[in-house]
Amino acid sequence: MNMKFIFLYVTFGSKKEAVKVSESLLQKKLIACANIFPIESAYWWERKIKKSKEVVAILKTTSSRVSRVKREILLHHSYQVPCITQISAEPNKEYASWLLRQFSP
Numbered sequence: 001m002n003m004k005f006i007f008l009y010v011t012f013g014s015k016k017e018a019v020k021v022s023e024s025l026l027q028k029k030l031i032a033c034a035n036i037f038p039i040e041s042a043y044w045w046e047r048k049i050k051k052s053k054e055v056v057a058i059l060k061t062t063s064s065r066v067s068r069v070k071r072e073i074l075l076h077h078s079y080q081v082p083c084i085t086q087i088s089a090e091p092n093k094e095y096a097s098w099l100l101r102q103f104s105p
Helices: 015-027 063-076 093-101
Strands: 005-012 033-045 048-062 084-089
Touching (some): 015 063, 048 063
Antiparallel strands (some): 005 084
């Protein structure tokens, strides 16, 4: 199987926002799956260390869809500087087959 799989790690300010974006991407068949979970973040913002509760979505897609997924996220994301991190993934054969089937019409 030559398909390249990408997992996008994306932080959101709320579960509601993460679910809304994920569901939109699923409906458009740009992602096959989303894992959404709460996190606590510490980071530099405007020269101060900030701490906040956030939500992470791991969005599972293919390399050919990544640019469209990122564009959609940016259209709907509430952050001034959203974290959209691309991670190459090598799933097991059965899971890779399942992922690909999710993009079928």
